[in-house]
Amino acid sequence: MSGPTRSPARNPTLADVAAAAGVSLSTASLAFSGNKPVSEETRERVLAAAGALGYAGPNPLARNLRRGRSGVVGVAVGRLSTAFRDPAALPMLDAVSEVLDAAGLGLLLMPEGDEHAGLPLDAVIYDICGSETWGAYDDLVARGVPLVVVEGPAWAGATYVDVEHRRGAAEVARHLHDLGHRRVATLTLEASHPQREREAGLRDVYPDAELVGPCASDLVAAQRMVGAWWDGGGEASAVVCQSDVQAAGVVLEARRRGLDVPGDLSVAGFDGVATPWLDLELTTVVQPLAEKGRATARAALSRIAGEPVDDVLLPVRMRVGGSTGPASHAT
Amino acid sequence: MSGPTRSPARNPTLADVAAAAGVSLSTASLAFSGNKPVSEETRERVLAAAGALGYAGPNPLARNLRRGRSGVVGVAVGRLSTAFRDPAALPMLDAVSEVLDAAGLGLLLMPEGDEHAGLPLDAVIYDICGSETWGAYDDLVARGVPLVVVEGPAWAGATYVDVEHRRGAAEVARHLHDLGHRRVATLTLEASHPQREREAGLRDVYPDAELVGPCASDLVAAQRMVGAWWDGGGEASAVVCQSDVQAAGVVLEARRRGLDVPGDLSVAGFDGVATPWLDLELTTVVQPLAEKGRATARAALSRIAGEPVDDVLLPVRMRVGGSTGPASHAT
DNA sequence: CGTTTCGATCGAATCGATTCGATGCTATCG
């Protein structure tokens, strides 16, 4: 026995395996990757040696450096608890994850605030509708990391996935107008691209729609906001919200005040998510959430592959539920 | 001008920057990392050269190979839409993310099913209470990737973070017993470590507690399950649930059938999450969700650092809300 | 029987940094 060249503490490398199997480093690599034919006998010898040495396969870090890819796509969301509290975010992210998985890519969550510089990302998906500035943007551009923006601000070099916010909002507005509503108020989101588009859609029909106020897509926040508005003398026969969660909050607050929905008040939402704890199906604009996620992930994949990618605009569909009805003459 | 050595298409490397700045590769590296002192003048020359060449800083892939770290921690959750629909999951994951971010680590979501082999992970957090087998486990062990298991199955080599399920469940049971309840039924989760523990706690007080059935932590599923049980002649003065979402489902279904909570029926939950759409505060077992997340992330960090790590057992606290009351004589 | 082809294997270059040890140089000390 000659003295061992390798410290036994160190993890075995492909070179160790190759040596143990009596083949060259390149052949051992081929035996694992299968990128070129290797005789059956050699492959078995290599795998046997690997097993004996406790070698678990090629080191991903080294592979990544060689390939120039990390196999990871970053997804910028807001603060996690905020981002995922919105039930509309889940089906979307779920679909993203599904498509990425199928392509063998991982999904890295990038909470707001952290710049995440120093992590090797093959592409980044920006899905924070709220914020329109982003510290990491310049760095990504400098590094040439493909960026896919979902319903977001216009940034140079990014691919866009968007939804027909304006058409959807206008359709709901028209529906309310057809029901005779003349005095309409709207609960908005923070200033953002979707908000601007939706408000434009609403004002296509109701140029004078009153503003209840900007509000997170949160049940309690919406309740408070509309409550305060009513307390302040606000009046409307219909309230148009920018999410179903907001709409549910308005319904709950209306009932708390003895108003019947839709008898005394019509309420419309946005997104088309399930609200099983509400005994009412909301009138809303149904977004193709899963398709949005898929389109987003596919765009990222194409950009990674270096293919040209078109921006995507997804259609919406109004769903008339039980939360809107004819305007009563009283209001 | 001598012919360029480098193809202009290629991204600049640190070597290019060093050459342009007229310093050695190692000095250029030091100028960026600051791991050793570099004269102010040299640093500026290097940074200027980097700017001129459009060099965005050291390639993370190369850095990672050198350090032997990827800077990414995997978090195994179930299917995303399922995992995050449970409101108890969010504060936990949020805290994990916060601690990892502070340490400069990224968080990679590992949905069930995908083995995610080939991704370089510095550690993995396993937070799927439902499933007790995991295809990726052997591979992680073989690679020596630290594993932190949250309320999960016992696996060799893993660090555990758990919660006093049994004590919490027993405390709720005792509370109900004190209120005079003698006929208690329980809605369970799928077979899992927390479920077994909690059921043991319940049976410490009510050995004969009746089983409504196993059920996902989902409002509608719980409603259906308990509804079917009542339809089948099930009777109880109190229903103990394994999550607040389940409990809310039971409350809703009870009311739908004209039962008053807590007048006719007491309902207890678990987790201690907010249910703002319920006009009732649930009696429940409050878990320190954020602390659970922090402890989990800290354990992962310590394991990555190679430090010895103790398992963690987190305390719970019963919160008596308006969903439980004295047993009525009728039932 | 000489030559071309093909499959298996190998050696060496490469991916893009970090870091150890050595070197030269200028202050500090006795």
Place this chain on the structure above:
DNA sequence: CGATAGCATCGAATCGATTCGATCGAAACG
């Protein structure tokens, strides 16, 4: 004034693979 630090810089080794081009022997070809 000579020895000793101490700082800035550099060259070379290293992390652990993948892959291009070359080599070699055997089979297929004219």
